[in-house]
Amino acid sequence: MNLYILPALIALLIKVGVLVVAHRSEKHSPAFIKLVLVFALHNLCEVLLFIEFFLAGNNDLTLRAYYVSSVWGLVFVLLYGMEVAHYKQQAIRTAALGAATLLSVVILGSGYIVAGSHAIGYVFTATKGPLYLLFQAYSMVTMMAVFAILIYGYRRAKSHMAEIQCLSTVTSFLPLIVLSVLIMTLMNLGYQINATAILPIATSAFLCILLLTESHHRLTDIRRYLPGSPERRTSNEIMEIFSRYSRDDMEYRAAVSEIEKMLVLHKYQKNNRNASATAQLMGMPRSSLYSIFNRLKIEDK
Numbered sequence: 385m386n387l388y389i390l391p392a393l394i395a396l397l398i399k400v401g402v403l404v405v406a407h408r409s410e411k412h413s414p415a416f417i418k419l420v421l422v423f424a425l426h427n428l429c430e431v432l433l434f435i436e437f438f439l440a441g442n443n444d445l446t447l448r449a450y451y452v453s454s455v456w457g458l459v460f461v462l463l464y465g466m467e468v469a470h471y472k473q474q475a476i477r478t479a480a481l482g483a484a485t486l487l488s489v490v491i492l493g494s495g496y497i498v499a500g501s502h503a504i505g506y507v508f509t510a511t512k513g514p515l516y517l518l519f520q521a522y523s524m525v526t527m528m529a530v531f532a533i534l535i536y537g538y539r540r541a542k543s544h545m546a547e548i549q550c551l552s553t554v555t556s557f558l559p560l561i562v563l564s565v566l567i568m569t570l571m572n573l574g575y576q577i578n579a580t581a582i583l584p585i586a587t588s589a590f591l592c593i594l595l596l597t598e599s600h601h602r603l604t605d606i607r608r609y610l611p612g613s614p615e616r617r618t619s620n621e622i623m624e625i626f627s628r629y630s631r632d633d634m635e636y637r638a639a640v641s642e643i644e645k646m647l648v649l650h651k652y653q654k655n656n657r658n659a660s661a662t663a664q665l666m667g668m669p670r671s672s673l674y675s676i677f678n679r680l681k682i683e684d685k
Contacts, residue, residue: 392430395584399424401575402591415467416594419460421586426453430584433508447501447510451519457587458526459484461557465530468553469537470546476533480526487522489513504576520568527561556593560586618650645680648673652682 402420409481429450436446459480489499499513510516532553538550563586620641629639648666655661663673676682 389431389434391582391584392427392434396424396427396431397586398588398591399427401594413464413467415460415464419457422453422460423591424458426450426457426587428582429453432574437503437508437602442502444498447508448491448498451491451498451510454524455484455487455491455519458523461560462526462530462533465533465537465553465557467534468549471533471537476529480529485524487519491519509576520572523564523568525565530557531561540633553594556590559593560590614650614654618646642679644676645682648676648680648682 399420403417403424404532406417406420415672429446432446433450462480463477466472486495494513496513496515497519498510501508502511534550534554534557535648538554540545541547541550563582567582623641625634625642625646628634629636632644648662651665652659652662655665658675659670663670666673
């Protein structure tokens with residue numbers, strides 16, 4: 385089977401891995417979990433399209449499901465953006481869900497958007513129906529709405545942390561929106577674009593950047609379970625101290641001192657060794673933080 389399937393397959397495995405990790409976390413963001421799930425279904429449809437091509441099959445239902453998952457992926461990006469921006473306009477949420485439902489029915493039940501399929505490169509792509517422009521317009525409007533809501537949330541933020549939440553989400557969203565707009569523009573200019581080999585990379589990049597900035601979002605505790613993350617490392621080190629204390633391998637005062645040191649170092653390193661920012665997050669003056677450094681023998685480098 386051709387290597388073109390690898391981006392979609394790797395992207396699918398990434399999404400499944402994130403869902404498994406998210407299932408273990410204690411604090412969930414429903415919009416985030418649904419977003420990852422829909423992206424996983426999107427990648428699954430891409431993988432199936434490649435498999436059908438190499439098996440000389442031609443199942444329009446898989447292609448229609450691919451477009452439907454694209455529609456709902458955009459919806460949950462919007463809902464996640466609203467959650468990050470603390471934007472609670474129920475009318476927009478209802479309109480987005482209603483439009484996605486209607487568009488999905490049209491895609492699955494008629495040929496107005498997906499009229500059929502034809503081969504391009506190593507996969508099937510849609511034969512545009514008379515209302516295909518409606519799908520593109522929906523995609524553009526939804527992406528612009530996400531961008532506008534996050535900027536609105538940043539402008540109306542009541543705290544510095546809320547500003548960071550909105551900006552980091554915009555940063556993670558930009559690669560996806562730029563690539564999607566570029567693909568649609570080239571397609572409207574008559575170029576044949578194999579999006580199933582490109583979009584998996586974009587959605588995976590979006591998700592990876594989102595996870596890297598999740599410590600600022602504070603919407604989930606998923607980073608606590610991600611291999612290699614500072615949150616997981618600190619959690620494991622603290623649990624090791626508890627384990628040694630429970631086995632009577634460490635005295636009480638030593639255990640308390642080590643745990644306090646781990647907590648302070650975690651915040652300090654997370655803020656790029658910026659004492660002022662660390663003190664602010666810990667709710668104390670910088671002088672108090674330096675007193676803790678001296679008592680715990682932490683070097684301010």
